[in-house]
Amino acid sequence: MTLAPPLPASGAAAVRRPRRLRAVWLLGGLLVLVGLMALSVAVGSRDVGLDDILAALGGSSDTLDRAAVTKRIPRTFLAVLVGAALGLAGAVMQGVTRNPLADPGILGVNMGASLAVITGIAWFGLTAPASFVWAAIAGAALSAVFVYAVGSLGRGGATPLKLALAGTATSAAFASFITAVVLPRNDIAGGVRSWQIGGVGGASMDTITLVLPFLAVGLLVCLASARGLNSLALGDDVAAGLGERVALTRGAAAVGAVLLCGAATAVAGPIGFVGLVVPHLCRLLVGVDHRWLLPFSAVTGAALLTAADVLGRVVARPSEIDVGIITALVGAPFFIHVVRRQKVRAL
Amino acid sequence: MTADHTLTVHDLELGYGERTVIDSLDLVLPPGRVTAIVGANACGKSTLLRSMSRLLRPRTGQVLLDGKQVHRLPAKELARTLGLLPQAPTAPEGITVSDLVGRGRNPHQGLLSRWSTEDDAAVAAALEATDTVELADRPVDELSGGQRQRVWIAMALAQQTDVLLLDEPTTYLDVSHQVEVLDLLTDLNRNRGTTIVMVLHDLNLAARYADHLVALTGGRLHAAGDPHQVLTEETVRAVFGLDCSVITDPVSGRPLMLPIGRHHMAVTRS
Numbered sequence A: 001m002t003l004a005p006p007l008p009a010s011g012a013a014a015v016r017r018p019r020r021l022r023a024v025w026l027l028g029g030l031l032v033l034v035g036l037m038a039l040s041v042a043v044g045s046r047d048v049g050l051d052d053i054l055a056a057l058g059g060s061s062d063t064l065d066r067a068a069v070t071k072r073i074p075r076t077f078l079a080v081l082v083g084a085a086l087g088l089a090g091a092v093m094q095g096v097t098r099n100p101l102a103d104p105g106i107l108g109v110n111m112g113a114s115l116a117v118i119t120g121i122a123w124f125g126l127t128a129p130a131s132f133v134w135a136a137i138a139g140a141a142l143s144a145v146f147v148y149a150v151g152s153l154g155r156g157g158a159t160p161l162k163l164a165l166a167g168t169a170t171s172a173a174f175a176s177f178i179t180a181v182v183l184p185r186n187d188i189a190g191g192v193r194s195w196q197i198g199g200v201g202g203a204s205m206d207t208i209t210l211v212l213p214f215l216a217v218g219l220l221v222c223l224a225s226a227r228g229l230n231s232l233a234l235g236d237d238v239a240a241g242l243g244e245r246v247a248l249t250r251g252a253a254a255v256g257a258v259l260l261c262g263a264a265t266a267v268a269g270p271i272g273f274v275g276l277v278v279p280h281l282c283r284l285l286v287g288v289d290h291r292w293l294l295p296f297s298a299v300t301g302a303a304l305l306t307a308a309d310v311l312g313r314v315v316a317r318p319s320e321i322d323v324g325i326i327t328a329l330v331g332a333p334f335f336i337h338v339v340r341r342q343k344v345r346a347l
Numbered sequence B: 001m002t003a004d005h006t007l008t009v010h011d012l013e014l015g016y017g018e019r020t021v022i023d024s025l026d027l028v029l030p031p032g033r034v035t036a037i038v039g040a041n042a043c044g045k046s047t048l049l050r051s052m053s054r055l056l057r058p059r060t061g062q063v064l065l066d067g068k069q070v071h072r073l074p075a076k077e078l079a080r081t082l083g084l085l086p087q088a089p090t091a092p093e094g095i096t097v098s099d100l101v102g103r104g105r106n107p108h109q110g111l112l113s114r115w116s117t118e119d120d121a122a123v124a125a126a127l128e129a130t131d132t133v134e135l136a137d138r139p140v141d142e143l144s145g146g147q148r149q150r151v152w153i154a155m156a157l158a159q160q161t162d163v164l165l166l167d168e169p170t171t172y173l174d175v176s177h178q179v180e181v182l183d184l185l186t187d188l189n190r191n192r193g194t195t196i197v198m199v200l201h202d203l204n205l206a207a208r209y210a211d212h213l214v215a216l217t218g219g220r221l222h223a224a225g226d227p228h229q230v231l232t233e234e235t236v237r238a239v240f241g242l243d244c245s246v247i248t249d250p251v252s253g254r255p256l257m258l259p260i261g262r263h264h265m266a267v268t269r270s
Helices: A008-042 A050-057 A064-097 A109-123 A129-152 A160-182 A186-197 A205-224 A226-232 A236-241 A246-268 A274-286 A290-314 A323-340 B045-052 B075-081 B097-108 B117-129 B145-158 B175-192 B203-209 B233-240 B265-269
Strands: B007-016 B019-029 B034-039 B060-065 B082-085 B163-167 B195-199 B212-217 B220-225 B244-248 B255-259
Touching (some): A008 A274, A050 A064, A109 A129, A205 A226, A226 A236, A226 B097, A236 B082, B019 B212, B019 B220, B045 B163, B045 B195, B075 B082, B082 B145, B097 B117, B097 B145, B117 B145, B117 B175, B145 B175, B175 B195, B175 B203, B212 B233, B220 B233, B233 B244
Antiparallel strands (some): B244 B255
């Protein structure tokens, strides 16, 4: 430090350089999302001409074609919201657990939310969608705590693979339990099954306004924890040395993620793998700074789920494939790729 | 120049579970100086450092910064005065040097405050001071051990604390990088008046670089003071159970310890 002459300008330039590129990526992501939303309104299992699409957007639903398009609008918004929630929740969970395998599906959080909803339907007479949301959030929170506790048992604490194993095992157990509840009950089986695979097809503006407050709070809590997650990423000791209250930061971010997962699952069922794939992809593009990674994960998650939903409507015309199946087809090989990389090290 | 802060340890007892690691320890760490804490493995050096940076609550006794208990100070307020670099910290995969160093600004930022020109200046100065400007855009994964340690120190510098605690900052480094890191810390102490407290394994480097040497054994204080008074044959025997010969280091004039193993006694004793 005594040898080199002071060159503050070069240091400052080196600090500022990467930021512009990240802003470009974020803007590009938003543009892609808007394009996909337009596509989602225009494309479906029924072919509709452009003039009918425009008429439907203007509020007309006189013809069958226009009515079909009108139904695509809430569906598009729901796909965007649920995708953003899952992408963001995945990024936050990976940050909170410092675990590259963390994902609302893999950690069993979404399945916990489903189990709570189905238990509520089967035994507690839940029918109102509003009560689904509360049940789903409670289920998501309980399973998150349970999986983290199981994954932390034994030597070395909550390592990536132990957490993934605990989550997958819990998910499998919950799934069988759900089957056991639903199977003998014909009255609820049909509706529950399509909800359980994960779909946004049944969306209405009512369901959207129902979950919007929960998603908004979850989003704010998650985005506010970005700087704290940046500190946690350096290890608990360094984070504490940087003045972070480690347990509080981790807890708050986890609450935000659970709100997002619970609300998303309540309206769209347990959609897997979005929360896993999206943050990894985003890290490649904008790096590991959570202040950029979190908003970018939300935008990319929304784009991915919208694209998956459009794809599901097109590939099996005239019927549709639920978006949860499409994300699983894309996400499962990706999960294997992440696990098989030479080092599954803590983030 | 930075303000002087005095770190004091009063009747401190630390432990994990049933095990007591530090027992009735009293220490005063001189402000504006370089202190090295030495001792055998598992003597409680790192545990003491963790407690001084409020990572570990004392069972009894206190750690005081300018007379205030560090465990009662607000976390961010303490982190603006006292920084900590743990042993062998790990950086997240793919993080760049400037991003890592920038995270040292955390205690200076509120929940909603944006990154400021002051933050930019602090990061730039930290990169300059550690001679890592050229590395700013590189991923930390790609750096050599010595470069990586300089980057972590840059992060601690960006925190701009008047007191800096380091747990074995030279671990895993070869001898030239050890000297490089210790020279850097000396620069920091001389040019900015930063109080430095570090745990060091190498007694001779500790004696050479520290103004104040603290020798622990079995969780208790054995000796503390000027290296000339602390690094003696008697201390090394008591703390490490090792026979040695202490001579004057011809390079620095500080004491230099030469260990006596079972096979070389004839040579050293003649």
